Amino acid sequence: MQRSDHPSAKKARGAFFTPPAIADYLASWAVEGDPAAKILDPTCGESVFLRSAGVELRAVGASQATLKDQVFGVDLERESIKRSRGALAREGFDATLLVEDFFDVPTPAQIGCPLPAMDAIIGNPPYVRYQEHAGVARRKSQAAALAQGVRLSGLASSWAALLVHACAFLKQEGRLAMVLPAEMLTVGYAEPIRRWLLRRFEAVHLVMFDRLQFEDASEKVVLLIARGSGGCNAFSLLPVKDASDLASLRLFGPSHYNVAPASEGKWSDLFLTVEQRQIFQRAVSDHCRPLSFYGSTELGTVTGANSFFALSESTRLEFGLSPSQLVRISPPGSKHLKGLSFSKRDWTRLCDFGEAVWLLHPSKTDRSSALRSYLSYGEKLGIPDGYKCRIRKPWWRPQVVAPPDLFFTYMSHRYPRLVRNSARVSFLNSMHGIRLRKDAPKAAASALPLLCLNSITMLGAEIFGRSYGGGILKMEPREAASLPVPGPRALNAAFEVLAPEGRRFDRDLKEGRWVSTIERVDEVLLQRIFGLSTAEADTIREAVVAQRNRRIGKPVGDV
Ligand SMILES: C[S@@+](CC[C@H](N)C(=O)[O-])C[C@H]1O[C@@H](n2cnc3c(N)ncnc32)[C@H](O)[C@@H]1O
Secondary structure (H helix, E strand, O other): OOHHHOHHHHHHOOOOOOOHHHHHHHHHHHHOOOOOOOEEEOOOOOOHHHHHHHHHHHHOOOOHHHHHHOEEEEEOOHHHHHHHHHHHHHHOOOOEEEEOOHHHOOOOOOOOOOOOOEEEEEEOOOOOOOOOOOHHHHHHHHHHHHHOOOOOOOOOOHHHHHHHHHHOOEEEEEEEEEEEEHHHHOOHHHHHHHHHHHHHOOEEEEEEEOOOOOOOOOOOEEEEEEEOOOOOOOEEEEEEOOHHHHHHOOOOOOOOEEEOOOOOOOOHHHHOOHHHHHHHHHHHHHHEEEHHHOEEEEEOEOOOOHHHHEEOHHHHHHHOOOHHHEEEEOOOOOOOOOOOEOOHHHHHHHHHOOOOOEEEOOOOOOOOHHHHHHHHHHHHHOHHHOHHHHOOOOOOOOOOOOOOOEEEOOEEOOOOOEEEOOOOOEOEOOOEEEEEOOOOOOOHHHHHHHHOOOHHHHHHHHHHOEEEHHHEEEOOHHHHHOOEEEOHHHHHHHHHHHHHHHHHHHHHHHOOOHHHHHHHHHHHHHHHHOOOOHHHHHHHHHHHHHHHHHHHOOOOOOO
16 A cells, blocks of 8 residues: 555545545536546546546547647646546546645746646545645645635634636636535635625535545545626525435526525525525514523533543542532533433432532632642643643632533534533533523523524524535534523513423433424424424424434435
8 A cells, every 4th residue: 555545644644535426426527528628636536537538528529639728637646647547548548747735836827837728627626634734735725725815713624715716717607516624514614715606606506415425534525617707696405315316416407596694694494495594584573582592502511621620529539639629510421411401419319329419619728628639639640631631720729610500412413402400510511601691581591501502593594504524514602502492481481381391391301302392392392382383393304304314314205
């Protein structure tokens, strides 16, 4: 195996190669029957796109001899370019291939550009996350995007700048056909890209797959197909099951629908059908308020080393630490938050089970022998050398957050949960806290955990949250604050009906029977109080399931 083929080397430069069915489809669209078309793949890898483009050009009448001046590829990996040459030769033609960092290639507007202006740009740019896409490479890519009028933040993955820079090589009325990560529709860092697409192109199509398309990458992808110039205010969306559906896909056919996305913010609601979107929007605007209406979202304590700073009862006793040197917390993680509230009894039970229910928080002047011996144990473990501890004075005293009224579990497989903090304990950053406003309705602390288990709020979580590695739904504080929850009138009215059943719900949830709980809440809140018909409530429930399946990579139709 060449060093450049090693999985870690491939991951570092985002080298995941596109399945031929996708490359063929995009290349054939990009050529558009024009035998003179000039086509560029700016990060061509082993040339799956260039092969498809050459074959298509030949099929529409291009002469074999001119393909070298029509098909262009760039890649920073010499070995990939070498293999590309071999692959193209086997197809019987040649292309112009450059071993270069694409960000170093001057654009046609600059002096020294080695490439002509293109009729089409095709390809699959590398997806390298910002943590690894750092230093000079990131600065260079940001500058290239900025030169095209797109300001990207330091959180942008590498594909974003690459896409923008590539379009600097595209003729004004040219065509773009790219494989991009599906997160381009939802993540905050891609917002400048979304706005730019609307400004730059006359028509934008997005092809979305129900199933993952890359065997060796866990990333979900969309196909971005755009053409012309002058801007547009709607996209056409084309949902397909998998790459085998592409052959029969017609970009202006009946299977597409047009959607005008919000001029700002995420596009994740693009996945909804028109009917789902209308029911959702009506219910939200007539009956819901954002969670921020009830209170503020707060971050939990960042200790820098939970395994040291969060202690079990037996560790406390072993070192002779007294409760006054610690504060009670909900233990790290959120698996234990199953019911509607986290009570003193729950805390005691976890304490008895040996969970880390204490957070080290001695007074600054504490010089007790118990503390000294615990700190020297930490020093042996190297705890003070960790980043968070190094920047904290003293290193052993993490900030403590006052007990919030509710916990918000922000990383979830199914949906985020609100749980009342009846134990009045503090918390770590494995969840968010919600502090209710002083004038929030009295019932809010008890009612929100139950009433948020409705399908409108859950669909809101799918739309406003972000899909994280492995399909986990993550909600940052700002996203949690925007979650649509029942407004005060609906909240009070629904809680009056449902409060007497509270114990049963709590038990059911603890035992994992959440579907029946949601059905009952939907029946009372969505149907009786919001006034949705049974068919409308079903439509929203289907939308939640489809969104969730999309997120976790299950077929959309599965229940
Ligand atoms: C996702 S792969 C796609 C390759 C090919 N287009 C395909 O779909 O099979 C991304 C490619 O980009 C290359 N690459 C990464 N950063 C690059 C850069 N700054 N300039 C040129 N190529 C780059 C990698 O070496 C890798 O071959």
